[in-house]
Amino acid sequence: MSAATRRLTTAQALVRFLSAQYTERDGVRRRLIAGTWGIFGHGNVAGVGQALVEYADVMPFHQGRNEQSMVHAAVGYARQLNRLSAQAVTTSIGPGATNLVTGAALATINRLPVLLLPGDYFASHAPDPLLQQLEHPVEADVSVNDTLRPVSRYFDRITRPEALIPSALQAMRVLADPAETGAVTLALPQDVQAEAYGWPEEFFAERVWYVRRPAPDPVELAAAVEAIRAAQRPLIVAGGGVHHSEAEDALKAFVEATGIPVASTQAGKGSLRHDHPADLGGIGHTGTAVSDELARTADLVIGVGTRYTDFTTASGTLFQNPDVRFLNLNITGFDAHKLAARTLVCDARSGLERLLEALPGHRVSEAYEAGYRAGKERWEEVVEAAYRAADENAVPTQTQVLGALDAAVGDDDVVINAAGSLPGDLHKLWRSRSPRQYHLEYGYSCMGYEIPAGIGVQQAAPGTPVWALVGDGTYLMMPTEIVTAVQEGLPLNIVLLQNHGYASIGGLSEETGGERFGTAYRFRAADGTFTGAPLPVDLAANAASLGMDVLRAKTVRELREALAAARASDRPTCVYVETDPAPTAPPAEAWWDVPVAETASREAAVEARERYDRQVADRRRHL
Ligand SMILES: Cc1ncc(C[n+]2csc(CCOP(=O)(O)OP(=O)(O)O)c2C)c(N)n1
Ligand SMILES: [Mg+2]
Numbered sequence: 001m002s003a004a005t006r007r008l009t010t011a012q013a014l015v016r017f018l019s020a021q022y023t024e025r026d027g028v029r030r031r032l033i034a035g036t037w038g039i040f041g042h043g044n045v046a047g048v049g050q051a052l053v054e055y056a057d058v059m060p061f062h063q064g065r066n067e068q069s070m071v072h073a074a075v076g077y078a079r080q081l082n083r084l085s086a087q088a089v090t091t092s093i094g095p096g097a098t099n100l101v102t103g104a105a106l107a108t109i110n111r112l113p114v115l116l117l118p119g120d121y122f123a124s125h126a127p128d129p130l131l132q133q134l135e136h137p138v139e140a141d142v143s144v145n146d147t148l149r150p151v152s153r154y155f156d157r158i159t160r161p162e163a164l165i166p167s168a169l170q171a172m173r174v175l176a177d178p179a180e181t182g183a184v185t186l187a188l189p190q191d192v193q194a195e196a197y198g199w200p201e202e203f204f205a206e207r208v209w210y211v212r213r214p215a216p217d218p219v220e221l222a223a224a225v226e227a228i229r230a231a232q233r234p235l236i237v238a239g240g241g242v243h244h245s246e247a248e249d250a251l252k253a254f255v256e257a258t259g260i261p262v263a264s265t266q267a268g269k270g271s272l273r274h275d276h277p278a279d280l281g282g283i284g285h286t287g288t289a290v291s292d293e294l295a296r297t298a299d300l301v302i303g304v305g306t307r308y309t310d311f312t313t314a315s316g317t318l319f320q321n322p323d324v325r326f327l328n329l330n331i332t333g334f335d336a337h338k339l340a341a342r343t344l345v346c347d348a349r350s351g352l353e354r355l356l357e358a359l360p361g362h363r364v365s366e367a368y369e370a371g372y373r374a375g376k377e378r379w380e381e382v383v384e385a386a387y388r389a390a391d392e393n394a395v396p397t398q399t400q401v402l403g404a405l406d407a408a409v410g411d412d413d414v415v416i417n418a419a420g421s422l423p424g425d426l427h428k429l430w431r432s433r434s435p436r437q438y439h440l441e442y443g444y445s446c447m448g449y450e451i452p453a454g455i456g457v458q459q460a461a462p463g464t465p466v467w468a469l470v471g472d473g474t475y476l477m478m479p480t481e482i483v484t485a486v487q488e489g490l491p492l493n494i495v496l497l498q499n500h501g502y503a504s505i506g507g508l509s510e511e512t513g514g515e516r517f518g519t520a521y522r523f524r525a526a527d528g529t530f531t532g533a534p535l536p537v538d539l540a541a542n543a544a545s546l547g548m549d550v551l552r553a554k555t556v557r558e559l560r561e562a563l564a565a566a567r568a569s570d571r572p573t574c575v576y577v578e579t580d581p582a583p584t585a586p587p588a589e590a591w592w593d594v595p596v597a598e599t600a601s602r603e604a605a606v607e608a609r610e611r612y613d614r615q616v617a618d619r620r621r622h623l
Helices: 010-018 044-052 065-079 100-109 144-148 160-176 189-195 217-230 240-244 248-258 289-297 348-357 366-387 398-408 422-429 448-460 470-479 481-487 503-511 539-545 556-569 603-616
Strands: 005-009 021-025 028-031 033-038 059-061 086-091 114-122 154-157 183-189 196-200 205-209 234-238 262-264 279-282 300-304 325-330 342-345 412-418 437-440 468-469 493-498 549-552 571-578
Touching: 005 010, 005 100, 010 044, 010 160, 010 189, 028 033, 033 044, 033 065, 044 086, 044 114, 044 189, 044 481, 044 493, 059 289, 059 481, 065 100, 065 437, 065 448, 086 100, 086 160, 086 262, 086 366, 100 144, 100 183, 114 144, 144 183, 154 279, 160 183, 160 196, 160 205, 183 189, 183 289, 196 549, 217 300, 217 342, 217 348, 234 248, 234 289, 234 448, 240 248, 240 348, 248 325, 248 348, 262 289, 279 289, 279 366, 279 422, 289 366, 300 348, 325 348, 366 398, 398 422, 398 493, 398 556, 412 422, 412 448, 422 437, 422 468, 448 481, 448 493, 468 470, 470 493, 470 539, 493 539, 503 539, 503 603, 539 549, 539 571, 549 556, 556 571
Parallel strands: 021 205, 033 059, 033 086, 086 114, 114 183, 154 183, 234 262, 234 300, 262 279, 300 325, 325 342, 412 437, 412 468, 468 493, 493 571, 549 571
Antiparallel strands: 005 196, 021 028
16 A cells, blocks of 8 residues: 655645754754745746745745845844744745845855745746746756855755655755755746645654754864863854854853953854953954954964854964964864864864863963953953043944944844944944844845844844844845835834945055045046035935834934834834944954055055055964
């Protein structure tokens, strides 16, 4: 007798299957795919679209406005839930599908799970060329969806219904795997989506994907313990892996026992509360003076869940102690082996717990501890000075906006940002009060992430006040999901900082001989450059036109009032503030490598190259 089967279309089978997948870690079970974002076109409306209405009771649907921003929303959601729950995104074929690429790259680089379901050409090839189909003259099986391959951690094109079974299982494995997770793509040919098949019943049974916490290998652990015991000036670099693993308490216990201080990357900030005596704040190009000073003199750098980007290592110039060695605790061998480190390939929490057990009574010297505590106090004064506004009736600078926000938020509010001059200011200055408060997407630093990610965070943590911080350039890149926040009744707060263009890249351009070329949003002047008057563009009116409540703050006092009102409101609210460009942010404590023209006729570039040559000479290769 044949086993029981159920006759469904491929799309129906997929939606049914996804609704029965769960993750489990530390005894807590969650939906692996908690909902599906979608924008419909001919490539998915009749297949996946029909399946979503058929099973609307088991698969929540979210309507998006742009495919890229739907992925950002899903990424914000997954990050808020420490990667234990994710969302799917369905798109049409062609432009709907290729709009996913930026979001997919962001997800994969930040190691955050999202399931992408783009439509694809007919598997039968019967009606070729289909509307929006790329006809590759040589490789007939290529479609625009192949652009998703390099940015996906798993990719398949489901060219027959039954091929979905092994692929769907692999897709879930990758999404739930702490070492492999990222964007996962199942491209769905339009005809196959609608085709029926007799699916084995077991395919639809509840399935739990256990999210493992691999313990350290005993030999690696022994070597790590020896390295820590031998170190005089050890420094922990906390990365995003601390949060993903929910290792904050284990980290706190470890540093309280050993006295080893913690500097954090953008993804790792908030691993310790800002007022913990061992928390030194950000590290690297946008780091604090105390972190970077310790990094320059450390003899052992203990990376916990970090990828060591160029911002963290100051492009290879930060770790200057001639005897410095690295010990990397990471869930992937790939990251653990960076900088020729001793490796501890394991889950962050279990690794820190084992290290603590293996180091009874070990503690850094009192002089070392006193030194970094004093450095932390000095940096606190820098933060105060950057936050404080002498005149309540003056236009605020950007760091004074952050000071006002610091005063307005509660411990569990989430502050989101990704690009512009804010990431640097936030990394140096923000006082993180809870593990999930500081939400900086700096793996891809993608302008436009903030608003859709804010929606995802609010879906993951209903009732949590969320602040999407955006510059004017970022706002113009992707304001579209405001409409979604309005539609869903999410009380998302946007703080929109108007400074008439790209302050960040303008500054970088000036430092690197580019003379701020093409970075201001101003009228074209008589000499052809964009140095005329500011443009008569009203972004506050734009936000209001999309359905937000808008509060315009002209002074520090008005800003404080507006932030309080936005936080109290149950409607999506935009606080719009024109900022004073006065430089109140502390300067960079460490370098960042942006190569400068080796030959140039203009003086600015010639001088910039001289500076560059001096700085690049500091680069070390840790081999
Ligand atoms: C999608 C995308 N395009 C380009 C960049 C490069 N980039 C980084 S910051 C920036 C300007 C951001 O302007 P704005 O949001 O106004 O912030 P400000 O620099 O003024 O603080 C640009 C173009 C990017 N990070 N993301
Ligand atoms: Mg700007």
